[in-house]
Structures are given as structure tokens and as C-alpha cells.
Amino acid sequence: xxxxxxxxxxxxxxxxxxxxxxxxxxxxxxxxxxxxxxxxxxxxxxxxxxxxxxxxxxxxxxxxxxxxxxxxxxxxxxxxxxxxxxxxxxxxxxxxxxxxxxxxxxxxxxxxx
Amino acid sequence: xxxxxxxxxxxxxxxxxxxxxxxxxxxxxxxxxxxxxxxxxxxxxxxxxxxxxxxxxxxxxxxxxxxxxxxxxxxxxxxxxxxxxxxxxxxxxxxxxxxxxxxxxxxxxxx
Numbered sequence: 144x145x146x147x148x149x150x151x152x153x154x155x156x157x158x159x160x161x162x163x164x165x166x167x168x169x170x171x172x173x174x175x176x177x178x179x180x181x182x183x184x185x186x187x188x189x190x191x192x193x194x195x196x197x198x199x200x201x202x203x204x205x206x207x208x209x210x211x212x213x214x215x216x217x218x219x220x221x222x223x224x225x226x227x228x229x230x231x232x233x234x235x236x237x238x239x240x241x242x243x244x245x246x247x248x249x250x251x252x253x254x255x256x
Numbered sequence: 257x258x259x260x261x262x263x264x265x266x267x268x269x270x271x272x273x274x275x276x277x278x279x280x281x282x283x284x285x286x287x288x289x290x291x292x293x294x295x296x297x298x299x300x301x302x303x304x305x306x307x308x309x310x311x312x313x314x315x316x317x318x319x320x321x322x323x324x325x326x327x328x329x330x331x332x333x334x335x336x337x338x339x340x341x342x343x344x345x346x347x348x349x350x351x352x353x354x355x356x357x358x359x360x361x362x363x364x365x366x367x
Contacts, residue, residue, distance in 0.1 A: 147299075176355075185260070185345065185357035186300070233299055244290065245355075247299040 146170050147248035149234050155254045156224050164219040164251045166234030174240060175217040177209060178233040180250075186233055192217060193240070221253075229255045258283045258350050262358035269336055270366050277331040277361045279346035284324050287349045291320050291331050294343045294360065303344075304331070336365045 178186040292300040304320040
């Protein structure tokens with residue numbers, strides 16, 4: 144049974160056209176994360192929510208925003224995608240904190256034309 | 257800033273061999289270290305989590321060790337199988353409530 148679900152699996156957008164990626168979880172975990180992973184690179188943490196508390200990494204561009212309307216859902220908004228934003232975007236959850244096992248979704252592959 | 261390094265970047269072994277993947281980190285002040293598996297174009301699957309107070313964790317054919325003082329962890333895979341082919345990533349969580357990944361080791365097990 145899928146525990147962390149990401150939609151869509153593949154997203155194509157145009158340069159500068161806003162795009163939203165979604166993540167949902169059935170684990171009832173408090174913490175949700177968004178990572179960006181470019182080809183052959185390590186996943187890079189963009190931000191995370193501890194319940195409703197939003198935590199932005201210092202080097203996450205302002206172009207990236209996130210929303211968590213409830214425990215189950217979290218969205219990644221890219222306001223004006225550039226060619227450099229093409230990547231795999233991974234959503235993950237953990238029960239309480241970063242110190243616990245993270246459960247990842249399958250990822251959304253974003254292509255910017 | 258924490259830096260996580262995984263060597264080698266790629267590894268090919270014949271089926272049945274035992275193998276060791278390496279992970280090193282520069283700041284020993286960590287809360288835990290996790291090993292993940294990533295199949296091509298897919299998300300990450302958590303394999304093992306070692307708390308900073310632990311020395312090793314085992315799951316089936318996998319054994320992960322942690323030497324925090326030297327900044328090293330190893331993932332031992334016994335009797336490798338073609339289905340083990342994937343990229344293996346380690347990640348450490350630090351005192352700054354951050355999470356750092358290595359770039360991974362791409363493993364190919366040849367039938």
C-alpha cells in the first residue's frame with residue numbers, strides 16, 4: 144500500500160509558468176519534507192514542516208514555496224520555473240523529527256521547456 | 257557545514273559476492289545515519305537507521321556499522337543478487353536539525 148504518494152509522476156512546464164507538485168501521506172506523520180535531486184547529485188533539502196511549522200533551508204531560492212493545508216497533504220509551488228529547476232522532486236515524511244526514519248514518495252520528475 | 261562522501265561512486269560485482277559500501281562524514285556531531293536505496297527514476301527506500309549511540313544495525317543480508325568518532329559508516333551486503341543493483345545513499349542528521357546526503361554509490365550486480 145502506498146504510504147507517500149506524489150502527483151504527478153512527470154510534469155512538463157514552460158519557462159516561467161507556475162507549477163504545483165503535490166504530496167500526500169497515509170502515515171499520519173508530523174513531519175513532511177521536500178527535496179530537490181538533480182541528475183547524479185545528492186538530494187537537497189528545500190524545506191520541511193513540523194506539523195504546521197514551516198522551516199525553510201537558508202539556501203532555498205525564493206522561487207520555491209510550500210503549503211501544508213492539513214496533516215496529509217503538502218504542496219510545492221515553483222512560481223517561475225527556470226531551466227535550472229528541472230530535477231526530481233522528492234517528498235518524504237517522518238513520524239516526529241529528522242532523527243527518525245524518513246519515508247519517501249516515488250518522486251515527481253519536472254521538465255522545464 | 258557537514259560533508260558526506262561516498263566512495264566508490266560506482267561498483268560492479270559478480271552475483272554472490274559479499275561487498276562493502278563506504279560513507280564518511282566530516283562532523284561527528286550527528287544524531288543518526290541512514291542508508292537508503294534508490295532505483296533509477298524512483299524515490300528512496302530506507303534500509304537501515306543507526307542512532308548515534310549505536311554501533312551497528314542488521315536487516316536480512318544487510319549490516320550497517322557506524323564509527324562516529326572517525327566519521328565513517330559501512331554498509332555490508334552479503335551474497336549479492338542482481339536485484340540489489342541500485343544506487344545506495346547514506347545520509348546524516350545533525351545538531352542543526354538538518355539532513356545531509358552523500359551522492360551515492362551505484363551498484364551493479366552481474367548475474
